Amino acid sequence: MSTLTRWTSTHAGSTPTELHHGALLATALEYANRGWHVFPLTPGSKRPATPRHAAADCDHRDPWCRTGHTGWEQRATTNPDRITRAWTAAPYGVGIACGPSGLLVIDTDTPKPGAALPPVEARGEATSGEGVLIALAEDCGEPDGLPETWTVDTPSGGVHRYYTTGHLTESLGNSAGRLGPWIDTRGNGGYVVAPPTVTDAGRYLVGLDAEPEPLPAWLVRRLTTRPAAPATPRELRPVTHRSAYLRAVLTKEAQHVREATEGSRNHGLFAAACCLGELIAGGSLTEPDASGVLLDACAGHIANGAFTEAEAWQTIRSGFRRGAAKPRTAA
Numbered sequence: 001m002s003t004l005t006r007w008t009s010t011h012a013g014s015t016p017t018e019l020h021h022g023a024l025l026a027t028a029l030e031y032a033n034r035g036w037h038v039f040p041l042t043p044g045s046k047r048p049a050t051p052r053h054a055a056a057d058c059d060h061r062d063p064w065c066r067t068g069h070t071g072w073e074q075r076a077t078t079n080p081d082r083i084t085r086a087w088t089a090a091p092y093g094v095g096i097a098c099g100p101s102g103l104l105v106i107d108t109d110t111p112k113p114g115a116a117l118p119p120v121e122a123r124g125e126a127t128s129g130e131g132v133l134i135a136l137a138e139d140c141g142e143p144d145g146l147p148e149t150w151t152v153d154t155p156s157g158g159v160h161r162y163y164t165t166g167h168l169t170e171s172l173g174n175s176a177g178r179l180g181p182w183i184d185t186r187g188n189g190g191y192v193v194a195p196p197t198v199t200d201a202g203r204y205l206v207g208l209d210a211e212p213e214p215l216p217a218w219l220v221r222r223l224t225t226r227p228a229a230p231a232t233p234r235e236l237r238p239v240t241h242r243s244a245y246l247r248a249v250l251t252k253e254a255q256h257v258r259e260a261t262e263g264s265r266n267h268g269l270f271a272a273a274c275c276l277g278e279l280i281a282g283g284s285l286t287e288p289d290a291s292g293v294l295l296d297a298c299a300g301h302i303a304n305g306a307f308t309e310a311e312a313w314q315t316i317r318s319g320f321r322r323g324a325a326k327p328r329t330a331a
Helices: 003-010 023-033 081-087 129-137 217-224 244-259 265-281 285-296 297-302 308-321
Strands: 036-041 093-097 103-108 151-153 159-164 181-188 191-194 205-208
Touching: 023 036, 023 081, 023 093, 036 081, 036 191, 103 129, 129 181, 244 265, 244 285, 265 285, 265 308, 285 297, 285 308, 297 308
Parallel strands: none
Antiparallel strands: 036 093, 093 191, 103 159, 103 181, 151 159, 151 205
């Protein structure tokens, strides 16, 4: 049993303060010894403790930012001296920067209470991220399912599966819902909360103490294969007296997409597609017209690297499918 597993089981009911001189420092050092880059999280939360300012507010007075803003990913470290100084100063939670650590973490979650289930075709009979992931493995011809790897149980009832990426020729970033409902991934530019961190939601616990396995080939294919992008969007048909309402709806939804901020762009695009999908299903709008407007609206986000055009199209199609469940016609 590793130091981490012993601390996690022995101090399962401890508060962050009680763990100050024990598990938090000991396990941060153990992660570093594995080659995983760690950084402190604000006690009781999932937020990075440093830097304490956003990139837009950086005045370069922070020693780490003298030559430019330096975020949590760049500050993550395996240096035992820096780790010891940090975790003896406060009962920080432990964050692991996935990219520098050579990790891709698959995060399966459970639906929030009262949340609507996604369309059946997108999830099969599964009602959680774990179920979707297992079904996905079977669909990809992996009857033995997922290989045993380092696994963490999250307070929300989800699971983090850690996989190594040293064998890949293409780096992988973060994704939300790309593998299926209730499944996110964390890679370059992403981090995970590691045991024995305690947040307001609860404690992160080691689920399976095993050596992290290389990311399976079938998951690599799923995460690197881009869906085909649509042809050049068609120009919207001229407005008639009966389509003024449609023009207003399209203008409003396009504005919502363009004005979406970081962290809400994909959700904003999905919500707009759901709205237009209802009108498509009701026969008042064509799919090429609607997709063209939405793709044009998210052009700025694509240019900024928030997502690719193919990924935007995938989100739009998912929204259209959701909207089709509630068809409506133009006023």
